[in-house]
Amino acid sequence: MTRIVRILAPNPGIRELEGTNTWIVGDRPAVVIDPGPDDERHLREVVREAGRVSAILLTHDHPDHAPGARTLGAMTGATVLAARPPEGAERLRDGQEIAVRGGTIRCVATPGHSADHMAFFLQPDASLFTGDAVLGRGTSVIDLPEGDLVAYLRSLRRMRELEPRTIHPGHGPLVLDAVGKLDEYLDHRARREEQVLAALGEGSATPEEMVPAIYGDYPPEVRDLAARSILAHLLKLEAEGRVEKHTRGGETRWSVSDPRTCARCGRPVRGRARLCGPCSLAALQESD
Numbered sequence: 576m577t578r579i580v581r582i583l584a585p586n587p588g589i590r591e592l593e594g595t596n597t598w599i600v601g602d603r604p605a606v607v608i609d610p611g612p613d614d615e616r617h618l619r620e621v622v623r624e625a626g627r628v629s630a631i632l633l634t635h636d637h638p639d640h641a642p643g644a645r646t647l648g649a650m651t652g653a654t655v656l657a658a659r660p661p662e663g664a665e666r667l668r669d670g671q672e673i674a675v676r677g678g679t680i681r682c683v684a685t686p687g688h689s690a691d692h693m694a695f696f697l698q699p700d701a702s703l704f705t706g707d708a709v710l711g712r713g714t715s716v717i718d719l720p721e722g723d724l725v726a727y728l729r730s731l732r733r734m735r736e737l738e739p740r741t742i743h744p745g746h747g748p749l750v751l752d753a754v755g756k757l758d759e760y761l762d763h764r765a766r767r768e769e770q771v772l773a774a775l776g777e778g779s780a781t782p783e784e785m786v787p788a789i790y791g792d793y794p795p796e797v798r799d800l801a802a803r804s805i806l807a808h809l810l811k812l813e814a815e816g817r818v819e820k821h822t823r824g825g826e827t828r829w830s831v832s833d834p835r836t837c838a839r840c841g842r843p844v845r846g847r848a849r850l851c852g853p854c855s856l857a858a859l860q861e862s863d
């Protein structure tokens with residue numbers, strides 16, 4: 576087993592939970608994942624625990640994960656690697672592998688929470704470092720303008736296909752049942768989507784109107800975040816042609832789309848397609 580040590584950064588918050596987890600992977604040299612904020616005391620503790628550092632990896636460039644990278648790089652001489660590299664850092668690519676003693680860390684592009692998000696899969700341990708894509712507790716925030724729920728769901732399924740054993744999240748505790756956690760995340764999003772459609776069916780037409788029905792028992796300080804999370808679902812459903820938005824006088828209201836029917840056979844179709852699956856196949860064969 577490769578050595579994995581967690582150092583908690585001193586930045587607790589609503590999204591950050593107890594703070595950012597900085598992960599030290601391997602030994603002499605070690606790889607550091609997400610140095611966190613540029614906090615001298617925290618980074619000194621990371622260096623003390625890590626010893627020699629060969630690389631500093633960033634899951635994404637949000638301010639609770641990335642700003643310490645430059646200082647830690649200067650303290651250790653290690654290269655900083657990220658999908659959206661800050662100045663002086665190197666670009667990470669999907670599938671790239673970084674060697675550690677007794678294993679390798681593979682980069683897995685997992686956009687959704689942010690466009691540049693990467694997870695890191697340590698083999699042979701099957702330990703997955705998930706940044707903000709999966710947290711140890713609660714759910715990940717898919718927030719505009721960058722958050723993309725369609726991409727995020729694809730990323731969750733991609734991580735599940737890796738069959739990780741443990742999840743080492745960017746915030747919150749270590750997860751011992753990784754696949755169970757990923758299933759829980761996928762179920763949660765599916766349930767939320769049903770709730771959004773149900774709220775629309777009952778006459779709510781804006782994210783703000785839907786918050787009490789969906790998030791009734793949440794504290795008021797997360798209402799804004801909740802409304803934006805509902806908006807992320809609405810945008811996904813819009814892309815699938817299942818809801819429509821109407822903007823009038825600067826206000827945007829949402830409604831469930833009328834079910835469309837196939838122009839050829841009259842059966843219901845999914846999304847914005849003109850023809851149902853079998854009819855589009857038939858049309859394709861005829862035009863061939």
Ligand SMILES: [Zn+2]
Nearest residue numbers: 635637688707
């Ligand atoms: Zn983030």
Ligand SMILES: [Zn+2]
Nearest residue numbers: 637639707745
């Ligand atoms: Zn974070």
